[in-house]
Amino acid sequence: MTPHMQAGEALVRAGIISASALEKALARQKESGKGLGAVLAELGVLKEEHWIEAISKAFCLKTVSNITAYNFPPELLALIPAEFAAERLVFPLKEKDGMLAVAISDPFDTDTLEILAGKTSLKIVPFLARRADIEGAIEAKYPESTGAPAGPKVLVVDDSQAIASIIRGVLQKEGYRVSVGHDGLEGLKLAVAEKPDLIITDTVMPRLDGFGLLRALKGNPDTARIPLILLTAKSGAEEEQRALEAGFLDFLPKPVQPTRVVSRVKQALEKAPESPQR
Incomplete structure:
Protein backbone atom coordinates (compact mmCIF):
# COMPACT_ATOMS: atom_id res chain seq x y z
CA MET A 1 0.00 0.00 0.00
CA PHE A 59 0.30 11.00 11.26
CA CYS A 60 1.58 13.24 14.10
CA LEU A 61 3.22 15.67 11.67
CA LYS A 62 4.10 19.25 12.51
CA THR A 63 2.83 22.16 10.44
CA VAL A 64 4.19 25.58 9.51
CA SER A 65 2.62 28.70 8.02
CA ASN A 66 3.51 32.30 7.15
CA ILE A 67 7.03 31.19 6.17
CA THR A 68 7.95 34.51 4.57
CA ALA A 69 7.75 36.25 7.95
CA TYR A 70 10.98 34.56 9.06
CA ASN A 71 14.61 35.16 8.10
CA PHE A 72 16.73 32.34 6.69
CA PRO A 73 20.55 32.48 6.45
CA PRO A 74 22.16 31.98 3.01
CA GLU A 75 23.95 28.81 4.14
CA LEU A 76 20.58 27.24 5.00
CA LEU A 77 19.03 28.16 1.65
CA ALA A 78 22.11 26.77 -0.11
CA LEU A 79 21.23 23.29 1.14
CA ILE A 80 18.27 23.18 -1.27
CA PRO A 81 18.85 24.89 -4.64
CA ALA A 82 16.04 27.23 -5.72
CA GLU A 83 15.30 25.23 -8.87
CA PHE A 84 14.87 22.01 -6.88
CA ALA A 85 12.79 23.81 -4.24
CA ALA A 86 10.45 25.23 -6.88
CA GLU A 87 10.13 21.95 -8.78
CA ARG A 88 9.48 19.83 -5.69
CA LEU A 89 7.70 22.47 -3.56
CA VAL A 90 10.01 22.15 -0.59
CA PHE A 91 11.67 24.85 1.52
CA PRO A 92 14.44 24.63 4.18
CA LEU A 93 13.35 25.86 7.61
CA LYS A 94 16.14 25.03 10.06
CA GLU A 95 19.28 22.90 10.37
CA LYS A 96 20.30 21.64 13.79
CA ASP A 97 21.98 18.57 15.30
CA GLY A 98 22.26 16.70 12.01
CA MET A 99 18.64 17.35 11.08
CA LEU A 100 17.06 19.57 8.44
CA ALA A 101 13.48 20.74 8.92
CA VAL A 102 11.71 21.42 5.62
CA ALA A 103 8.31 22.75 4.65
CA ILE A 104 6.64 20.46 2.13
CA SER A 105 3.15 20.25 0.69
CA ASP A 106 3.19 16.47 0.24
CA PRO A 107 4.74 14.65 3.23
CA PHE A 108 4.40 11.34 1.38
CA ASP A 109 6.70 12.40 -1.44
CA THR A 110 9.39 9.95 -0.35
CA ASP A 111 11.40 10.50 -3.53
CA THR A 112 11.98 14.18 -2.69
CA LEU A 113 12.76 13.41 0.96
CA GLU A 114 15.27 10.71 -0.02
CA ILE A 115 16.99 13.01 -2.51
CA LEU A 116 17.27 15.75 0.11
CA ALA A 117 18.75 13.32 2.62
CA GLY A 118 21.33 12.29 0.03
CA LYS A 119 22.09 15.86 -1.04
CA THR A 120 22.59 17.19 2.48
CA SER A 121 23.68 14.13 4.49
CA LEU A 122 21.10 15.23 7.07
CA LYS A 123 18.00 13.62 8.55
CA ILE A 124 15.00 15.30 6.91
CA VAL A 125 12.10 16.35 9.17
CA PRO A 126 9.02 17.34 7.13
CA PHE A 127 6.66 20.12 8.19
CA LEU A 128 3.32 20.36 6.39
CA ALA A 129 2.63 23.68 4.66
CA ARG A 130 0.24 25.10 2.09
CA ARG A 131 1.52 25.16 -1.47
CA ALA A 132 0.99 28.93 -1.63
CA ASP A 133 3.10 29.45 1.51
CA ILE A 134 5.98 27.43 0.07
CA GLU A 135 5.79 29.13 -3.32
CA GLY A 136 5.75 32.54 -1.64
CA ALA A 137 8.77 31.69 0.49
CA ILE A 138 10.75 30.47 -2.52
CA GLU A 139 9.97 33.62 -4.47
CA ALA A 140 10.76 35.91 -1.53
CA LYS A 141 13.84 34.24 -0.04
CA TYR A 142 15.90 32.74 -2.87
CA PRO A 143 18.25 35.07 -4.80
CA GLU A 144 17.71 32.98 -7.95
CA SER A 145 14.00 33.78 -7.90
CA THR A 146 14.74 37.50 -8.18
CA GLY A 147 16.94 37.05 -11.23
CA ALA A 148 20.33 37.07 -9.49
CA PRO A 149 22.94 34.96 -11.32
CA ALA A 150 23.50 31.45 -10.04
CA GLY A 151 26.67 29.39 -10.35
CA PRO A 152 26.87 26.10 -12.26
CA LYS A 153 25.53 22.94 -10.62
CA VAL A 154 28.09 20.35 -9.57
CA LEU A 155 27.15 16.88 -8.30
CA VAL A 156 29.75 15.16 -6.09
CA VAL A 157 29.38 11.38 -5.77
CA ASP A 158 31.64 9.76 -3.15
CA ASP A 159 30.99 7.24 -0.39
CA SER A 160 33.43 9.11 1.88
CA GLN A 161 31.44 11.83 3.65
CA ALA A 162 34.68 13.57 4.65
CA ILE A 163 35.93 13.87 1.06
CA ALA A 164 32.49 14.86 -0.25
CA SER A 165 32.21 17.57 2.42
CA ILE A 166 35.64 18.98 1.57
CA ILE A 167 34.82 19.21 -2.14
CA ARG A 168 31.38 20.67 -1.47
CA GLY A 169 32.79 23.34 0.85
CA VAL A 170 35.54 24.32 -1.59
CA LEU A 171 33.19 24.63 -4.54
CA GLN A 172 30.45 26.45 -2.65
CA LYS A 173 32.97 29.12 -1.68
CA GLU A 174 33.59 29.61 -5.39
CA GLY A 175 29.88 30.16 -6.06
CA TYR A 176 28.96 26.70 -7.35
CA ARG A 177 25.72 24.98 -6.38
CA VAL A 178 26.70 21.58 -5.03
CA SER A 179 24.75 18.37 -4.40
CA VAL A 180 26.20 15.21 -2.85
CA GLY A 181 25.44 11.55 -3.44
CA HIS A 182 27.06 8.91 -1.23
CA ASP A 183 27.03 5.94 -3.62
CA GLY A 184 26.64 5.32 -7.32
CA LEU A 185 22.91 4.63 -7.37
CA GLU A 186 22.17 7.70 -5.28
CA GLY A 187 24.38 9.73 -7.59
CA LEU A 188 22.51 8.39 -10.62
CA LYS A 189 19.17 9.32 -9.07
CA LEU A 190 20.38 12.85 -8.30
CA ALA A 191 21.85 13.28 -11.77
CA VAL A 192 18.58 12.32 -13.45
CA ALA A 193 16.55 14.56 -11.12
CA GLU A 194 18.81 17.63 -11.18
CA LYS A 195 20.77 17.38 -14.44
CA PRO A 196 23.89 19.12 -13.09
CA ASP A 197 26.43 20.93 -15.26
CA LEU A 198 29.24 18.68 -14.02
CA ILE A 199 29.68 15.49 -11.98
CA ILE A 200 32.70 14.53 -9.87
CA THR A 201 32.54 10.85 -9.00
CA ASP A 202 34.69 8.47 -7.00
CA THR A 203 35.87 5.24 -8.65
CA VAL A 204 35.09 2.62 -5.99
CA MET A 205 31.66 2.96 -4.33
CA PRO A 206 28.87 0.70 -3.03
CA ARG A 207 26.07 -0.46 -5.35
CA LEU A 208 27.47 1.26 -8.47
CA ASP A 209 31.06 2.31 -9.10
CA GLY A 210 32.22 5.40 -10.99
CA PHE A 211 32.55 3.61 -14.33
CA GLY A 212 29.11 2.05 -13.93
CA LEU A 213 27.67 5.48 -13.15
CA LEU A 214 29.31 6.86 -16.29
CA ARG A 215 27.82 4.11 -18.47
CA ALA A 216 24.35 4.60 -16.95
CA LEU A 217 24.45 8.35 -17.57
CA LYS A 218 25.75 8.02 -21.13
CA GLY A 219 23.01 5.53 -21.88
CA ASN A 220 20.28 8.02 -20.94
CA PRO A 221 19.63 10.77 -23.54
CA ASP A 222 18.65 13.17 -20.74
CA THR A 223 22.03 12.86 -18.99
CA ALA A 224 24.35 11.71 -21.78
CA ARG A 225 25.90 15.17 -22.28
CA ILE A 226 26.77 15.82 -18.64
CA PRO A 227 30.60 15.87 -18.28
CA LEU A 228 32.20 13.76 -15.55
CA ILE A 229 35.49 14.00 -13.65
CA LEU A 230 36.81 10.77 -12.13
CA LEU A 231 38.11 11.01 -8.56
CA THR A 232 40.43 8.15 -7.60
CA ALA A 233 43.28 7.13 -5.31
CA LYS A 234 44.99 5.33 -8.21
CA SER A 235 47.11 8.04 -9.78
CA GLY A 236 49.15 7.27 -12.85
CA ALA A 237 49.19 7.42 -16.63
CA GLU A 238 47.51 4.02 -17.05
CA GLU A 239 44.57 4.92 -14.80
CA GLU A 240 44.22 8.32 -16.44
CA GLN A 241 44.17 6.77 -19.91
CA ARG A 242 41.54 4.25 -18.80
CA ALA A 243 39.34 7.05 -17.44
CA LEU A 244 39.62 9.20 -20.55
CA GLU A 245 39.01 6.28 -22.92
CA ALA A 246 35.91 5.33 -20.93
CA GLY A 247 34.45 8.79 -21.48
CA PHE A 248 35.44 10.87 -18.45
CA LEU A 249 36.30 14.45 -19.32
CA ASP A 250 39.07 14.70 -16.74
CA PHE A 251 40.89 12.86 -13.99
CA LEU A 252 41.36 14.04 -10.37
CA PRO A 253 43.75 12.07 -8.11
CA LYS A 254 43.49 11.71 -4.34
CA PRO A 255 44.33 13.05 -1.82
CA VAL A 256 42.02 15.93 -2.60
CA GLN A 257 43.73 19.30 -2.98
CA PRO A 258 41.26 22.24 -2.88
CA THR A 259 43.11 24.42 -5.38
CA ARG A 260 43.36 21.52 -7.83
CA VAL A 261 39.65 20.74 -7.46
CA VAL A 262 38.67 24.33 -8.28
CA SER A 263 41.08 24.49 -11.21
CA ARG A 264 39.91 21.18 -12.73
CA VAL A 265 36.25 22.08 -12.32
CA LYS A 266 36.74 25.44 -14.05
CA GLN A 267 38.68 23.81 -16.88
CA ALA A 268 36.11 21.05 -17.28
CA LEU A 269 33.21 23.49 -17.53
CA GLU A 270 35.10 25.60 -20.06
CA LYS A 271 35.96 22.74 -22.40
CA ALA A 272 32.87 20.58 -21.90
CA PRO A 273 30.21 20.42 -24.63
CA GLU A 274 27.02 22.29 -23.85
CA SER A 275 25.49 20.70 -20.75
CA PRO A 276 21.78 20.40 -19.88
CA GLN A 277 21.68 23.59 -17.80
CA ARG A 278 23.66 25.91 -20.10
Whole structure:
Protein backbone atom coordinates (compact mmCIF):
# COMPACT_ATOMS: atom_id res chain seq x y z
CA MET A 1 0.00 0.00 0.00
CA THR A 2 1.37 3.38 -1.00
CA PRO A 3 1.71 6.26 1.50
CA HIS A 4 -1.02 8.18 -0.35
CA MET A 5 -3.40 5.23 -0.02
CA GLN A 6 -2.60 4.98 3.70
CA ALA A 7 -3.26 8.70 4.11
CA GLY A 8 -6.51 8.46 2.17
CA GLU A 9 -7.77 5.52 4.18
CA ALA A 10 -6.98 7.38 7.39
CA LEU A 11 -9.21 10.22 6.15
CA VAL A 12 -11.99 7.76 5.30
CA ARG A 13 -11.79 6.13 8.74
CA ALA A 14 -12.00 9.57 10.34
CA GLY A 15 -15.12 10.33 8.31
CA ILE A 16 -13.48 13.30 6.56
CA ILE A 17 -13.93 11.97 3.02
CA SER A 18 -15.93 9.11 1.51
CA ALA A 19 -14.48 5.89 0.11
CA SER A 20 -15.78 6.76 -3.38
CA ALA A 21 -14.14 10.20 -3.21
CA LEU A 22 -10.86 8.57 -2.21
CA GLU A 23 -11.05 6.10 -5.10
CA LYS A 24 -11.59 8.92 -7.58
CA ALA A 25 -8.81 11.03 -6.05
CA LEU A 26 -6.29 8.18 -6.06
CA ALA A 27 -6.99 7.52 -9.75
CA ARG A 28 -6.44 11.21 -10.55
CA GLN A 29 -3.34 11.31 -8.33
CA LYS A 30 -1.81 8.35 -10.15
CA GLU A 31 -2.37 9.99 -13.52
CA SER A 32 -1.18 13.48 -12.57
CA GLY A 33 1.66 12.62 -10.21
CA LYS A 34 0.47 15.35 -7.84
CA GLY A 35 0.11 14.93 -4.10
CA LEU A 36 -3.16 13.52 -2.80
CA GLY A 37 -3.92 16.73 -0.93
CA ALA A 38 -3.60 18.81 -4.10
CA VAL A 39 -5.87 16.42 -6.00
CA LEU A 40 -8.53 16.42 -3.28
CA ALA A 41 -8.50 20.23 -3.37
CA GLU A 42 -8.80 20.27 -7.17
CA LEU A 43 -11.78 17.92 -7.00
CA GLY A 44 -13.42 20.11 -4.38
CA VAL A 45 -13.52 17.22 -1.91
CA LEU A 46 -11.33 18.77 0.78
CA LYS A 47 -9.77 22.20 1.19
CA GLU A 48 -5.99 22.29 1.52
CA GLU A 49 -6.19 23.72 5.03
CA HIS A 50 -8.45 20.86 6.13
CA TRP A 51 -6.13 18.32 4.46
CA ILE A 52 -3.16 19.69 6.39
CA GLU A 53 -5.06 19.64 9.67
CA ALA A 54 -6.34 16.10 9.16
CA ILE A 55 -3.04 14.60 7.98
CA SER A 56 -1.00 16.31 10.68
CA LYS A 57 -3.27 14.77 13.34
CA ALA A 58 -3.45 11.35 11.73
CA PHE A 59 0.30 11.00 11.26
CA CYS A 60 1.58 13.24 14.10
CA LEU A 61 3.22 15.67 11.67
CA LYS A 62 4.10 19.25 12.51
CA THR A 63 2.83 22.16 10.44
CA VAL A 64 4.19 25.58 9.51
CA SER A 65 2.62 28.70 8.02
CA ASN A 66 3.51 32.30 7.15
CA ILE A 67 7.03 31.19 6.17
CA THR A 68 7.95 34.51 4.57
CA ALA A 69 7.75 36.25 7.95
CA TYR A 70 10.98 34.56 9.06
CA ASN A 71 14.61 35.16 8.10
CA PHE A 72 16.73 32.34 6.69
CA PRO A 73 20.55 32.48 6.45
CA PRO A 74 22.16 31.98 3.01
CA GLU A 75 23.95 28.81 4.14
CA LEU A 76 20.58 27.24 5.00
CA LEU A 77 19.03 28.16 1.65
CA ALA A 78 22.11 26.77 -0.11
CA LEU A 79 21.23 23.29 1.14
CA ILE A 80 18.27 23.18 -1.27
CA PRO A 81 18.85 24.89 -4.64
CA ALA A 82 16.04 27.23 -5.72
CA GLU A 83 15.30 25.23 -8.87
CA PHE A 84 14.87 22.01 -6.88
CA ALA A 85 12.79 23.81 -4.24
CA ALA A 86 10.45 25.23 -6.88
CA GLU A 87 10.13 21.95 -8.78
CA ARG A 88 9.48 19.83 -5.69
CA LEU A 89 7.70 22.47 -3.56
CA VAL A 90 10.01 22.15 -0.59
CA PHE A 91 11.67 24.85 1.52
CA PRO A 92 14.44 24.63 4.18
CA LEU A 93 13.35 25.86 7.61
CA LYS A 94 16.14 25.03 10.06
CA GLU A 95 19.28 22.90 10.37
CA LYS A 96 20.30 21.64 13.79
CA ASP A 97 21.98 18.57 15.30
CA GLY A 98 22.26 16.70 12.01
CA MET A 99 18.64 17.35 11.08
CA LEU A 100 17.06 19.57 8.44
CA ALA A 101 13.48 20.74 8.92
CA VAL A 102 11.71 21.42 5.62
CA ALA A 103 8.31 22.75 4.65
CA ILE A 104 6.64 20.46 2.13
CA SER A 105 3.15 20.25 0.69
CA ASP A 106 3.19 16.47 0.24
CA PRO A 107 4.74 14.65 3.23
CA PHE A 108 4.40 11.34 1.38
CA ASP A 109 6.70 12.40 -1.44
CA THR A 110 9.39 9.95 -0.35
CA ASP A 111 11.40 10.50 -3.53
CA THR A 112 11.98 14.18 -2.69
CA LEU A 113 12.76 13.41 0.96
CA GLU A 114 15.27 10.71 -0.02
CA ILE A 115 16.99 13.01 -2.51
CA LEU A 116 17.27 15.75 0.11
CA ALA A 117 18.75 13.32 2.62
CA GLY A 118 21.33 12.29 0.03
CA LYS A 119 22.09 15.86 -1.04
CA THR A 120 22.59 17.19 2.48
CA SER A 121 23.68 14.13 4.49
CA LEU A 122 21.10 15.23 7.07
CA LYS A 123 18.00 13.62 8.55
CA ILE A 124 15.00 15.30 6.91
CA VAL A 125 12.10 16.35 9.17
CA PRO A 126 9.02 17.34 7.13
CA PHE A 127 6.66 20.12 8.19
CA LEU A 128 3.32 20.36 6.39
CA ALA A 129 2.63 23.68 4.66
CA ARG A 130 0.24 25.10 2.09
CA ARG A 131 1.52 25.16 -1.47
CA ALA A 132 0.99 28.93 -1.63
CA ASP A 133 3.10 29.45 1.51
CA ILE A 134 5.98 27.43 0.07
CA GLU A 135 5.79 29.13 -3.32
CA GLY A 136 5.75 32.54 -1.64
CA ALA A 137 8.77 31.69 0.49
CA ILE A 138 10.75 30.47 -2.52
CA GLU A 139 9.97 33.62 -4.47
CA ALA A 140 10.76 35.91 -1.53
CA LYS A 141 13.84 34.24 -0.04
CA TYR A 142 15.90 32.74 -2.87
CA PRO A 143 18.25 35.07 -4.80
CA GLU A 144 17.71 32.98 -7.95
CA SER A 145 14.00 33.78 -7.90
CA THR A 146 14.74 37.50 -8.18
CA GLY A 147 16.94 37.05 -11.23
CA ALA A 148 20.33 37.07 -9.49
CA PRO A 149 22.94 34.96 -11.32
CA ALA A 150 23.50 31.45 -10.04
CA GLY A 151 26.67 29.39 -10.35
CA PRO A 152 26.87 26.10 -12.26
CA LYS A 153 25.53 22.94 -10.62
CA VAL A 154 28.09 20.35 -9.57
CA LEU A 155 27.15 16.88 -8.30
CA VAL A 156 29.75 15.16 -6.09
CA VAL A 157 29.38 11.38 -5.77
CA ASP A 158 31.64 9.76 -3.15
CA ASP A 159 30.99 7.24 -0.39
CA SER A 160 33.43 9.11 1.88
CA GLN A 161 31.44 11.83 3.65
CA ALA A 162 34.68 13.57 4.65
CA ILE A 163 35.93 13.87 1.06
CA ALA A 164 32.49 14.86 -0.25
CA SER A 165 32.21 17.57 2.42
CA ILE A 166 35.64 18.98 1.57
CA ILE A 167 34.82 19.21 -2.14
CA ARG A 168 31.38 20.67 -1.47
CA GLY A 169 32.79 23.34 0.85
CA VAL A 170 35.54 24.32 -1.59
CA LEU A 171 33.19 24.63 -4.54
CA GLN A 172 30.45 26.45 -2.65
CA LYS A 173 32.97 29.12 -1.68
CA GLU A 174 33.59 29.61 -5.39
CA GLY A 175 29.88 30.16 -6.06
CA TYR A 176 28.96 26.70 -7.35
CA ARG A 177 25.72 24.98 -6.38
CA VAL A 178 26.70 21.58 -5.03
CA SER A 179 24.75 18.37 -4.40
CA VAL A 180 26.20 15.21 -2.85
CA GLY A 181 25.44 11.55 -3.44
CA HIS A 182 27.06 8.91 -1.23
CA ASP A 183 27.03 5.94 -3.62
CA GLY A 184 26.64 5.32 -7.32
CA LEU A 185 22.91 4.63 -7.37
CA GLU A 186 22.17 7.70 -5.28
CA GLY A 187 24.38 9.73 -7.59
CA LEU A 188 22.51 8.39 -10.62
CA LYS A 189 19.17 9.32 -9.07
CA LEU A 190 20.38 12.85 -8.30
CA ALA A 191 21.85 13.28 -11.77
CA VAL A 192 18.58 12.32 -13.45
CA ALA A 193 16.55 14.56 -11.12
CA GLU A 194 18.81 17.63 -11.18
CA LYS A 195 20.77 17.38 -14.44
CA PRO A 196 23.89 19.12 -13.09
CA ASP A 197 26.43 20.93 -15.26
CA LEU A 198 29.24 18.68 -14.02
CA ILE A 199 29.68 15.49 -11.98
CA ILE A 200 32.70 14.53 -9.87
CA THR A 201 32.54 10.85 -9.00
CA ASP A 202 34.69 8.47 -7.00
CA THR A 203 35.87 5.24 -8.65
CA VAL A 204 35.09 2.62 -5.99
CA MET A 205 31.66 2.96 -4.33
CA PRO A 206 28.87 0.70 -3.03
CA ARG A 207 26.07 -0.46 -5.35
CA LEU A 208 27.47 1.26 -8.47
CA ASP A 209 31.06 2.31 -9.10
CA GLY A 210 32.22 5.40 -10.99
CA PHE A 211 32.55 3.61 -14.33
CA GLY A 212 29.11 2.05 -13.93
CA LEU A 213 27.67 5.48 -13.15
CA LEU A 214 29.31 6.86 -16.29
CA ARG A 215 27.82 4.11 -18.47
CA ALA A 216 24.35 4.60 -16.95
CA LEU A 217 24.45 8.35 -17.57
CA LYS A 218 25.75 8.02 -21.13
CA GLY A 219 23.01 5.53 -21.88
CA ASN A 220 20.28 8.02 -20.94
CA PRO A 221 19.63 10.77 -23.54
CA ASP A 222 18.65 13.17 -20.74
CA THR A 223 22.03 12.86 -18.99
CA ALA A 224 24.35 11.71 -21.78
CA ARG A 225 25.90 15.17 -22.28
CA ILE A 226 26.77 15.82 -18.64
CA PRO A 227 30.60 15.87 -18.28
CA LEU A 228 32.20 13.76 -15.55
CA ILE A 229 35.49 14.00 -13.65
CA LEU A 230 36.81 10.77 -12.13
CA LEU A 231 38.11 11.01 -8.56
CA THR A 232 40.43 8.15 -7.60
CA ALA A 233 43.28 7.13 -5.31
CA LYS A 234 44.99 5.33 -8.21
CA SER A 235 47.11 8.04 -9.78
CA GLY A 236 49.15 7.27 -12.85
CA ALA A 237 49.19 7.42 -16.63
CA GLU A 238 47.51 4.02 -17.05
CA GLU A 239 44.57 4.92 -14.80
CA GLU A 240 44.22 8.32 -16.44
CA GLN A 241 44.17 6.77 -19.91
CA ARG A 242 41.54 4.25 -18.80
CA ALA A 243 39.34 7.05 -17.44
CA LEU A 244 39.62 9.20 -20.55
CA GLU A 245 39.01 6.28 -22.92
CA ALA A 246 35.91 5.33 -20.93
CA GLY A 247 34.45 8.79 -21.48
CA PHE A 248 35.44 10.87 -18.45
CA LEU A 249 36.30 14.45 -19.32
CA ASP A 250 39.07 14.70 -16.74
CA PHE A 251 40.89 12.86 -13.99
CA LEU A 252 41.36 14.04 -10.37
CA PRO A 253 43.75 12.07 -8.11
CA LYS A 254 43.49 11.71 -4.34
CA PRO A 255 44.33 13.05 -1.82
CA VAL A 256 42.02 15.93 -2.60
CA GLN A 257 43.73 19.30 -2.98
CA PRO A 258 41.26 22.24 -2.88
CA THR A 259 43.11 24.42 -5.38
CA ARG A 260 43.36 21.52 -7.83
CA VAL A 261 39.65 20.74 -7.46
CA VAL A 262 38.67 24.33 -8.28
CA SER A 263 41.08 24.49 -11.21
CA ARG A 264 39.91 21.18 -12.73
CA VAL A 265 36.25 22.08 -12.32
CA LYS A 266 36.74 25.44 -14.05
CA GLN A 267 38.68 23.81 -16.88
CA ALA A 268 36.11 21.05 -17.28
CA LEU A 269 33.21 23.49 -17.53
CA GLU A 270 35.10 25.60 -20.06
CA LYS A 271 35.96 22.74 -22.40
CA ALA A 272 32.87 20.58 -21.90
CA PRO A 273 30.21 20.42 -24.63
CA GLU A 274 27.02 22.29 -23.85
CA SER A 275 25.49 20.70 -20.75
CA PRO A 276 21.78 20.40 -19.88
CA GLN A 277 21.68 23.59 -17.80
CA ARG A 278 23.66 25.91 -20.10
